[in-house]
Amino acid sequence: ELKVEQNPLFLSMQEGKNYTIYCNYSTTSDRLYWYRQDPGKSLESLFVLLSNGAVKQEGRLMASLDTKARLSTLHITAAVHDLSATYFCAVAFYGGSQGNLIFGKGTKLSVKP
Amino acid sequence: GAGVSQTPSNKVTEKGKYVELRCDPISGHTALYWYRQSLGQGPEFLIYFQGTGAADDSGLPNDRFFAVRPEGSVSTLKIQRTERGDSAVYLCASSQGQGQPQHFGDGTRLSIL
Numbered sequence: 001e002l003k004v005e006q007n008p009l010f011l012s013m014q015e016g017k018n019y020t021i022y023c024n025y026s027t028t029s030d031r032l033y034w035y036r037q038d039p040g041k042s043l044e045s046l047f048v049l050l051s052n053g054a055v056k057q058e059g060r061l062m063a064s065l066d067t068k069a070r071l072s073t074l075h076i077t078a079a080v081h082d083l084s085a086t087y088f089c090a091v092a093f094y095g096g097s098q099g100n101l102i103f104g105k106g107t108k109l110s111v112k113p
Numbered sequence: 114g115a116g117v118s119q120t121p122s123n124k125v126t127e128k129g130k131y132v133e134l135r136c137d138p139i140s141g142h143t144a145l146y147w148y149r150q151s152l153g154q155g156p157e158f159l160i161y162f163q164g165t166g167a168a169d170d171s172g173l174p175n176d177r178f179f180a181v182r183p184e185g186s187v188s189t190l191k192i193q194r195t196e197r198g199d200s201a202v203y204l205c206a207s208s209q210g211q212g213q214p215q216h217f218g219d220g221t222r223l224s225i226l
Contacts (some may be wrong), residue, residue: 004155030212031212032214033214035217040218040221042204042217042218043204043217044154045214045215045216049216067144076155088155088156089154090155092212099167100146100148100158100161100172101146101148101156101158101215102158103155103156103157104155105154105155106153106154106155107155
């Protein structure tokens with residue numbers, strides 16, 4: 001069964017602190033995505049990770065991928081209130097005719113002053 | 114428009130009624146996806162079109178759900194004999210092809226009374 005597990009599901013942080021969100025997946029994948037979703041809004045693409053050891057950074061967010069461990073991390077550096085949102089990882093499985101993404105349950109991040 | 118457009122943005126109807134949800138993908142995108150997102154959960158895959166044909170409909174929950182994309186552009190998700198459990202946000206995404214990043218619309222919030 002294809003599974004994507006994120007932890008933690010809820011994260012309350014103080015501004016200025018660092019933290020990491022983890023994403024584990026159950027089988028070989030072609031690529032892994034991180035999305036951000038604000039309340040009542042759609043999903044905004046943050047990162048696409050294509051290969052083992054891939055690391056991408058945008059502002060205070062950095063994502064990495066370890067395909068051997070089937071693990072991706074989203075690291076938050078010196079959090080600010082504007083980062084408050086729900087973050088999803090999603091894994092693409094392209095065996096056969098599948099083109100869909102399998103999403104984790106999301107990590108709801110709240111950054112407090 | 115530049116992005117994926119979904120209409121209506123909100124739909125409220127009574128149990129047992131028929132509904133149609135529309136998705137207008139990004140121009141030139143050959144792949145189109147439908148997902149369903151329940152409160153507090155990640156999006157769940159429903160169906161994927163490559164051109165006019167449904168390449169993978171394994172996520173449709175039962176035969177009350179059906180989707181078409183007759184000209185390879187706009188798609189309509191149809192739900193017959195709606196049930197309260199169908200209440201969710203229905204998201205549409207499009208991409209340039211299989212394996213390319215998926216761009217999401219704002220979704221249709223469906224409420225079954």
